[in-house]
Amino acid sequence: MDEVAIQLTVNGDRYAAAVLPRMTLVELLRTELRLTGTKVGCGGGDCGACTVFVEGRPINACLTLAVEVDGKEVTTIEGIALSGDVLHPVQAAFIEKGATQCGFCTPGAVMTAVHLLSTEHRPDEARIRHVLGGNLCRCTGYNKIVEAIRAAAENMRPGGAV
Amino acid sequence: MTLPQFAFHAPSTVDEALALLETHGARARPMAGGTDLLPRLDARRIEVDHLVYTKRIGELDRLAFAPETGLHVGANVVLADLAAFEPVRAHYPILVDAIETLATPQVRHKATMIGNLCNASPCADTAPPLMAHRGTVLVAGRSGRREVPADAFITGPGRTALEPGELACAVRIPIPPEGLRTRFLKHSPRSRVDISAVSVAVAVRLEDGLVAQADIFMGTVGPTPLRAARAEQVLLGREPTPEHLERAAAEASDECRPNTDFRATEGYKRRMVHVLVRRALAAVTGEA
Numbered sequence: 001m002d003e004v005a006i007q008l009t010v011n012g013d014r015y016a017a018a019v020l021p022r023m024t025l026v027e028l029l030r031t032e033l034r035l036t037g038t039k040v041g042c043g044g045g046d047c048g049a050c051t052v053f054v055e056g057r058p059i060n061a062c063l064t065l066a067v068e069v070d071g072k073e074v075t076t077i078e079g080i081a082l083s084g085d086v087l088h089p090v091q092a093a094f095i096e097k098g099a100t101q102c103g104f105c106t107p108g109a110v111m112t113a114v115h116l117l118s119t120e121h122r123p124d125e126a127r128i129r130h131v132l133g134g135n136l137c138r139c140t141g142y143n144k145i146v147e148a149i150r151a152a153a154e155n156m157r158p159g160g161a162v
Numbered sequence: 163m164t165l166p167q168f169a170f171h172a173p174s175t176v177d178e179a180l181a182l183l184e185t186h187g188a189r190a191r192p193m194a195g196g197t198d199l200l201p202r203l204d205a206r207r208i209e210v211d212h213l214v215y216t217k218r219i220g221e222l223d224r225l226a227f228a229p230e231t232g233l234h235v236g237a238n239v240v241l242a243d244l245a246a247f248e249p250v251r252a253h254y255p256i257l258v259d260a261i262e263t264l265a266t267p268q269v270r271h272k273a274t275m276i277g278n279l280c281n282a283s284p285c286a287d288t289a290p291p292l293m294a295h296r297g298t299v300l301v302a303g304r305s306g307r308r309e310v311p312a313d314a315f316i317t318g319p320g321r322t323a324l325e326p327g328e329l330a331c332a333v334r335i336p337i338p339p340e341g342l343r344t345r346f347l348k349h350s351p352r353s354r355v356d357i358s359a360v361s362v363a364v365a366v367r368l369e370d371g372l373v374a375q376a377d378i379f380m381g382t383v384g385p386t387p388l389r390a391a392r393a394e395q396v397l398l399g400r401e402p403t404p405e406h407l408e409r410a411a412a413e414a415s416d417e418c419r420p421n422t423d424f425r426a427t428e429g430y431k432r433r434m435v436h437v438l439v440r441r442a443l444a445a446v447t448g449e450a
Contacts, residue, residue: 004170021170021213024200043163044201045269046355057242057271063197064272067170068217112267133354134266 006070010035011079019066026050026061029076037077037107041136048135051108052076058115060134077107080114082162089162090114093152094145101139109135113149121158125150163204172215176222176302176331179214184304184327186212192329194222194238195272197265198281222331227253233335237276241288242267244275253338256291256346256363263287263348266355276330282316282386283357289316289387290363290379291346297335303328313379316386342367342375343446347438351425358382359425362414362438366397366446373397373447378410378439383418383431390414393439402447411440 003018010033017032029035029052041049043062050061053075054068080088090113093099100106109132116123116131123131128149129142137145156162173179183190189211193199202208216222217238224236227249235244244250245261264287265273278288279299289312297312303325310323312333317323324330338344344365350356361381367374376397378390393414400406420431 002169020167022165022167024165027164043204045197046266048266048268051268058268059272060197060266060268063195063200063269065170065196065200067172068196068215130262130354131267134268 004067004070006067008069008071009073011075017066021065021067023066024062025052025054025064025066025069025074028066029061029074035076035078039104039107041104041108046136047105048108048112049105051111051135053111053115056115058111075111077110080110088114089152089155090117090149093148093155097144097148097151099140099144099148105135105137105139109137109145113145113152117149117153117156118159121156122150122153165200165204166206166209168203168210169212170215171212172218174218174220176219176329179216179219179329180302180304180327182212182214183329187326190214192216192280194274194277195240196277197269197273198277198283216329224332229337231334232337233333235275235333235335237274237329237331239274241270241273241275241278245270254291254295254335254344256294256344256365257288257335259346260287260291260348260361260363263354263358275333279312279315279333280322280324280330282318282320282322284319284384284386285357285361285382286316286387287348287358287361287381290361290381291344292333292335293379293387293389294344294346294363294365294377295335295338296365296377297333299323299330300332300334301328302331307331309334313387313389319385338365339367339375341369345442345445347442348381349434349438357425360420360431360434360438362435362442364439364442364446366402366443368402368447371401372399373402374399376410378414378443380414380418380435380439383420383435385419388418390417390439392417397443402443404444407440407443407447410443411436414439 039049041047045060045063192214222236222238225239293313298309348358348361365377376394393410396410415436422428
């Protein structure tokens with residue numbers, strides 16, 4: 001089976017890779033690029049642990065072939081912090097509010113929350129819970145995650161500016 | 163699990179895609195979002211040697227609305243964009259309702275309406291609203307293009323009216339007639355992110371106080387989305403009185419063909435069809 005040459009940008013860094021068509025984006029990120037912040041939960045697009053941005057939109061990396069992102073920009077949890085020292089308000093709020101227990105769902109939930117707050121200004125609880133529908137958490141019961149997102153929203157300006 | 167091996171093709175035109183589908187026959191499948199196809203491939207429920215990726219075909223990206231011709235939804239249009247498109251929110255709100263409870267936000271940024279229809283699950287959430295709006299599917303094949311009414315497109319679980327080598331290119335939905343009122347209701351065990359146990363889409367139009375148009379479709383309660391034809395006959399030409407709505411709902415409950423699965427028993431689904439059809443009909447005939 002022939003490999004396909006792809007080029008992609010991940011968190012601002014350009015990569016070239018030769019991949020089998022069957023390789024998923026989550027496999028590419030974790031095993032080839034060693035970006036293991038993105039997790040594999042269900043492998044089938046239900047749990048959201050593999051949530052990344054492709055061209056700024058949150059999708060399941062387990063349901064995306066690596067060849068699909070040829071020429072595209074990908075953002076993973078490793079690219080969310082504002083700098084080496086400064087966390088994104090969503091990340092800081094997760095820590096402050098205790099929204100993480102085992103941590104496995106956290107990267108995916110943070111990605112979803114970052115996208116939500118970058119597109120909607122101070123969404124209410126019902127809206128937050130609706131958008132979190134694609135991120136399953138077995139530990140927290142979601143309440144602290146929701147609190148963290150609401151707190152982060154207070155620290156962000158309309159338009160998602162931080 | 164690791165996906166099985168396949169060759170990946172990314173044609174730039176519909177004709178190139180058709181040529182690939184014809185060359186590779188039953189071992190080739192088109193893919194846009196892949197949100198149903200990849201899990202099925204992963205589970206080894208289908209076999210694909212050649213994946214014909216449609217997302218580089220510009221013609222299939224088209225999402226457009228015109229007051230004379232209605233809505234055009236190309237095969238590559240993702241559900242999130244479709245639900246956010248202002249003319250869809252204005253003229254086809256039940257499509258928005260169906261999309262917003264379909265899968266997850268992440269899936270909706272990748273999945274397509276054409277894919278939902280071609281996957282042809284009895285539970286396809288976009289199907290009842292599309293059928294209630296009398297939509298059609300535009301199909302391309304070697305012999306040219308044809309248009310299939312949405313309510314004839316899904317022919318069985320996982321089966322469509324597509325002939326070998328054909329590609330579903332777009333969905334077209336006509337402009338709703340003046341006075342058309344619609345409602346979509348979906349019932350499932352989980353509050354969100356669940357495949358429906360029962361869904362109902364109705365489109366009703368009154369003329370001089372009598373029902374002039376009634377299109378009632380039920381999802382997940384048969385091998386395909388089903389038209390509640392007997393329920394429609396109860397209503398057509400009559401006043402939408404509570405008695406008639408109740409009788410229509412009872413007919414729908416009787417004519418659906420649910421099975422028992424892990425979401426609900428047959429009896430419960432039948433009962434819920436009765437409730438949802440009556441509720442939807444009351445909403446489109448009674449309220450201001």
